[in-house]
Amino acid sequence: MVSQSTAISRAAEIAKISRTFDFILLIPILLVIIGTYHLSMILTVGDWDFWLDWKDRQWWPIVTPLMGISFPAAIQYGLWKHLRLPIGATVCTVCLLLGMAITRWFAYHLWTNYPINLVLPATLIPGALLLDFVLLTSRSFFVTAILGGMLFAAVFYPANWAIFAPFHQPVEYNGSLMTLADVSGYSYIRPGVPEYLRIIERGVLRTYDTYATPLSAFCAAVLAVPLYALWSYIGKLFSTTRFIDKF
C-alpha cells in the first residue's frame, strides 16, 4: 500500500517536472520564433507588409504567403514528426503577429508617430490553421504540401480583405481619384519610402481585365506547394534528434 502510494506520488512528481520542463522550453522557443520569423518577414516581405498603401491586388498576395510559408512549413515538420503536434504553422503565425504587433505599436506608432492604421499588419493565421488542420486530418506531408500549401497561399487575400477593404474606398483628393490607403500614404510623410518605390500591379496581367487577384492567388497557391516541400526539408534538417538520441 505504501509502495503504491509512493509510486503514485513519484509519477505525479515526474508529470509535474515534465510539465514544468514543457513551459521552461516553450518560452524561449516562442521568443526565438517571434524574433527569427519576424526578421525573415521584414527582410523578405518588408514594405508590402509595413504599409497600407503597398498592399496591392497583384504582388502582395503573391509575395507575402510565399515568403511567409517558410517557418510554418519547417516548424510544422519538426513538431509533427517528433512530437505529433499539428500546431507548428499556427504557432509560427501567432508568434509573427505578436512580433509585428509589438513593433508596429512601439516602433512605428509610439516612437515614429505613424498612425497604427497605416502600419496594420496582415494576418497569416487563417492559412496556417488550414495548414495544421490538413496535416492533422491527412497525416501526410505530401497531401499537406499540395492541399495545405495551396490553401495557405490562396486564402491570404480573401482572409485579409475584411481588414483592408475599408481603406480601398475611393476618394477625390486634390482632383485625383485615390483610395483612402493612397491618401494615408501620401499624407503621412515617409522620407525613405518615396511613392515610386511602390510596386502597384506592375506586370503583364493586364490582359485579364480586373481579375488580377484570383490569378495572383492561384499563382501563389501553385508556387506554395514546392516552397512548402523545400521548407519542410529544411525543417527536417534542423529538427534532427541525433544529439538527443545519444542520451
Added chain:
Amino acid sequence: MKIITKRIIKFGLLGLLLFSPELFAHGERALEPFIRMRTIQWYDIQWSKNTVDVNQEIVLSGRFHVAEDWPNAMVKPDSAFLNLAIPTPVLVRTATYINGAILNNSMALKLGGDYDFKLVLKGRVPGRYHIHPMMNLRDIGVIVGPGMWIDVQGVAADFKNPVTTLAGETVDLETYGTANGILWHLVWLGIAALWLLWWLRRPMFIPRYKQTLAGDEDALITPLDRKIGGFGIIGTLVLITASFVHADQKYPESIPLQTGRAEIEPLPMKHDVAVKIKRATYRVVQRSLQLTMEVTNKSDKPVELGELNSATLRFFNPALQRFDSNYPKELAVENGLDVQPSSAISPGATATLTVKATDVAWHNQKLASITKDTDSNFGAMLFFYDNTGERYLASISAPVIPDFGTN
C-alpha cells in the same frame, strides 16, 4: 594596466552617452559633393512661417533646377518624388504643387529644367523640428534642400485628418479602420489560441517525444482531434468566405490602389546670360573655389553677378547687397563672393570674370571633398541681376582642379 584600460573604456562610453549632442541632421552632407552639386539645385526656398499650431497649415515653397550636366554615374531622373526630410510625420502633407499643377505621385524630371514647387503641410505632433525639402530620385538616393527649424505647438491629441470618400462619408485618417483591423486580428488570434490551447493543455515535449520514438505516435492523436481538424478546415473556409463577402458587400465601390507617373513641363525660363567656365580651381588651404569664366550678356540691361549657389551653400557678392538673412546661417556666406572686375557687364558684351567663393563652409558642408570624388566636376548656379532687380540664372559645371598649396 588592464583595469585602467577597462576603466577608460567604461568611463569613455559613459561620457559619450552623457555628453553626446542630440543628433538632428538628415544626412544632407552624406552624399558625395558631385551628386549634390550637379543633380537637384535648390533655390528660393521659403517657409510661410516658422511656428505652426496643430491642425494649422504651413507652406514650404521654392524652386529647383535640374542640372544639365547630370553626372554620368547617376541614372537619369525618370522617377522623382518631391518629399520632405522630416523626423517622422510630425507634419502631414495635404497638397503638392509643381509648376502650379497638383501632384500626388512621382514625376519625371527634364535635365536643364526649372521647377516651381509648393508643399502644403499641417502641424501634427508638437515639438521643434529641422525640416528640409527633399527630392527622392530613383536608384540615386535623396537630394536634401536647406533645412529650417519649425516649431509645432499645441496638443497632439487634437490633430484630425478628415477625408471625405466619394460615398460622402467623412473619416479621420488618424484612426479610421483601426478598430476593425484589430477586431479581425483578435478574431483569428482567438481561434488560433483555442487551437493551441487544445494541444498545449496536454503534456508536450518529453512524453510525446518518447512515445513517438517508441513508434506509438498514432496514439497521440485521438479521433476527436481528427474530427476537430476536419471541422476546422470547413469552419476556417466558411469564416474566410463570410468575412470576405461581408467586407465586399459593405464596401461595394472599393477600388485598387492608385499609381501613375506625372509629366510636368519645366518652367519657361529666359537664359539671357551665358556662362562658360574657362578654369575652376579649389584652393584647399584657403577653402576657396576660384573660377575664371566668360560671361555673355544677351539681355538689354547691364548685369552683375550677385550670388553663387552650390549644393544649397550660398555665397553673396557684398557689392550687390542681396544677402538673404532668413536663409539658414550655416549655408549662407554674406561676404563670400569676390567678383573681378566688379563692374556690370553691358548688354551684348562678353566679359571675363574672376570669381572667388571663399569660406570654411566648403569644408563644413563636406563639399571640399569634390576633389576626391570619382567625378570631380563641380556644379553651381549663378544669379546675375540687372539694375531693376531682375534676376538671370545660369547653371554651370566644370572640372575642378585642386590646389593643395604645396607650391
